[in-house]
Amino acid sequence: MSSSYVRSNFNTFLTAKCTGVETVIDITADFEEINDFLESYGLNYSSNWVGLYFLGHSELPVSIQSTNTSGKFREDGSIYIHIIAPTAIGCDAGIISRAEVIRDYIRGQRIGDIVIDAVSPISFNNGFTIDFEAGFTSGVIIVDYTRDLDL
Numbered sequence: 006m007s008s009s010y011v012r013s014n015f016n017t018f019l020t021a022k023c024t025g026v027e028t029v030i031d032i033t034a035d036f037e038e039i040n041d042f043l044e045s046y047g048l049n050y051s052s053n054w055v056g057l058y059f060l061g062h063s064e065l066p067v068s069i070q071s072t073n074t075s076g077k078f079r080e081d082g083s084i085y086i087h088i089i090a091p092t093a094i095g096c097d098a099g100i101i102s103r104a105e106v107i108r109d110y111i112r113g114q115r116i117g118d119i120v121i122d123a124v125s126p127i128s129f130n131n132g133f134t135i136d137f138e139a140g141f142t143s144g145v146i147i148v149d150y151t152r153d154l155d156l
Contacts, residue, residue: 006033007059007082011152014117015084016057022110023055027103032056032087032135039139050091053103056135056143058085067153075156081122084148087135088127092142100144101127108146123149 006012012031020029030046037045048054061082068077088104090096104127114121125147128134134143 007061007084008064008080008152008154010117010154011061011080011082011084011119011150012057012059014119015059015150018114018116019055019057019086019107019110023107026053027107028052028054030054030056031059033059039137039141050140054089055103055107056087056089058087059083060085064154071156073156078154078156080152080154082150084150085133086146086148087143088146089135089141089143092137092140096142097129097144100129100142104144104146111146111148118154119150119152121148121150123147 016029016031023029028046028048035042043049059082061080064078064080066076067079070076071078086107088100088107090100108124111121112124127144127146129144133145
């Protein structure tokens with residue numbers, strides 16, 4: 006899981022960009038039944054929403070004298086942005102369109118101390134997307150980031 010700094014700042018940034026268009030939800034450790042989940046966020050079956058899944062890779066010292074209380078450390082990781090839609094013939098076009106808007110918001114950004122290193126095109130590959138049993142499907146954008154922390 007990414008640091009709380011990355012989670013909070015990225016979520017705030019994307020929520021501000023998507024206001025009125027998408028509801029942004031951190032789903033990293035959320036395991037509710039889908040109907041209860043939607044209701045808890047005030048969403049319904051046809052609402053536009055994206056789920057963020059944060060995956061921290063490492064936090065390594067980048068200064069010679071780094072200790073657990075001093076020095077500079079670099080966190081790197083990925084953020085999976087799941088674009089969710091009700092399953093229907095042709096729903097992929099809507100997911101792709103929504104994903105392109107989100108990619109444009111994120112590409113090349115600095116969000117506080119977070120540097121967006123790469124943003125993938127949308128993917129529908131199994132293993133990357135969320136598996137739903139309630140009539141939803143998703144595509145995913147993968148965002149790679151780094152963040153330097155000075156202690």
